[in-house]
Amino acid sequence: MAGREKVTVRDIVRAKKTGRKIVMVTAYDYPTARVVDSAGVDSILVGDSVGMVVHGLESTLQVTMDMMLLHVAAVARARPRALVVGDMPFMSYEASVSEAVRNAGKMLSAGADAVKLEGGALYTDVVKALTRAGIPVMGHVGLTPQKHKLLGGYRLAGKTAQEALEIIHDAEALEDAGAFAVIIEFTAHEVAKKITERLNIPTICIGSGPYCDGQVLVLHDLVGLTPQPPPFAKQYTNIAEEIRRAVEAFAEEVRSAKFPGREMYWGMKQGEYEKLEKQLKEHQ
Numbered sequence: 001m002a003g004r005e006k007v008t009v010r011d012i013v014r015a016k017k018t019g020r021k022i023v024m025v026t027a028y029d030y031p032t033a034r035v036v037d038s039a040g041v042d043s044i045l046v047g048d049s050v051g052m053v054v055h056g057l058e059s060t061l062q063v064t065m066d067m068m069l070l071h072v073a074a075v076a077r078a079r080p081r082a083l084v085v086g087d088m089p090f091m092s093y094e095a096s097v098s099e100a101v102r103n104a105g106k107m108l109s110a111g112a113d114a115v116k117l118e119g120g121a122l123y124t125d126v127v128k129a130l131t132r133a134g135i136p137v138m139g140h141v142g143l144t145p146q147k148h149k150l151l152g153g154y155r156l157a158g159k160t161a162q163e164a165l166e167i168i169h170d171a172e173a174l175e176d177a178g179a180f181a182v183i184i185e186f187t188a189h190e191v192a193k194k195i196t197e198r199l200n201i202p203t204i205c206i207g208s209g210p211y212c213d214g215q216v217l218v219l220h221d222l223v224g225l226t227p228q229p230p231p232f233a234k235q236y237t238n239i240a241e242e243i244r245r246a247v248e249a250f251a252e253e254v255r256s257a258k259f260p261g262r263e264m265y266w267g268m269k270q271g272e273y274e275k276l277e278k279q280l281k282e283h284q
């Protein structure tokens, strides 16, 4: 995936064959899409995590198609080289296959290069229909946050052999149905390793250990903008602190009349102020 050419799903699949690790990060808007793309990531996930980290929602269950389309379009306007994956929100692909195809089509029309959906074997009909429609699909197994109520919270998945088998089966079913890659979230590392060995398509992990073809993190966790990041999210910098410091400096300069400095404001053309004064007097 060298150079400035657009990353395609074929490049992502090829990365597994060549042993090159895939780097994916979330972005939800134009400026951050530009920045993460300039850092050379392979893929940008416009995740439904946007609901929690940007909109302050309690979970991803309140995220709608309209919200996702707005964020996908903003990211796409940055014209990133990275492959843009739009996350299918809760209830956008469950009710029927035809609704799933319509909604995934809207994601591509908004500028996504592919879609992601949570779930495994139970969703192969949807994955097949999307693939048939020419929509590349990334699967998502292990912890599937849209089902946190059913799962009893955000628990580490695959701790028992039975659970591990189910997750492995889910990943294999997704590959058979035509998915081009699979996200493995918060599973025991042994499960992610087994899936990575058994699948021909790449695995991209979050909180599932190092034995995967790639890694993904939520940008706001990575840069310190999430008050309570999950235990597997490494914070590489503290942007919240940077922003706070900058805004404090601005507030201090406003209050002490240091801002705006003389170089930051502009006047009228020569002679115009006098004309204005005269006209104002005449109209009094």
Ligand code: KIV
Pocket (backbone or CB within 6 Å): 026, 045, 046, 047, 048, 049, 050, 087, 183, 185, 206, 216, 218
């Ligand atoms: O929505 C999201 O950001 C995700 C990642 C956690 C993989 O699904």
